[in-house]
Amino acid sequence: MRFYLVHGKDELRPGYMEIAEPGPDCSPALGRPGPVVTPGLAFGRDGSRIGYGGGYYDRFFAEEPDHLRIAIAYPFQVLETLPCEDWDRKMDRILTGETVISSRSL
Secondary structure (H helix, E strand, O other): OOOEOOOOHHHEEEOHHHOEEEOOOOOEOOOOOOEEEOOOOEEEOOOOEEOOOOOHHHHHHHHOOOOEEEEEOOHHHEEOOOOOOOOOOOOOEEEOOOOEEEOOOO
């Protein structure tokens, strides 16, 4: 997984499955900590997350822990608790259309 500096929507291009990706003119972030919007199927109020089963984000956050971990979710995706394993990395913030849940003070 690689991260790039993106300054606006005009720098994005359709990628795999037509999902927007950084275009060819975007520079690699290269170790610069920044916010990472992290996908998931469900989130716990403690910041726990169930992803899509690949472990990509958990491995990335284990290697680069200084990034702010943000999830954007529908309210129905946020549950009180979720099962977690030792390698699962929790979100710092979960944003819904109704609230912001902070699970780690910064």
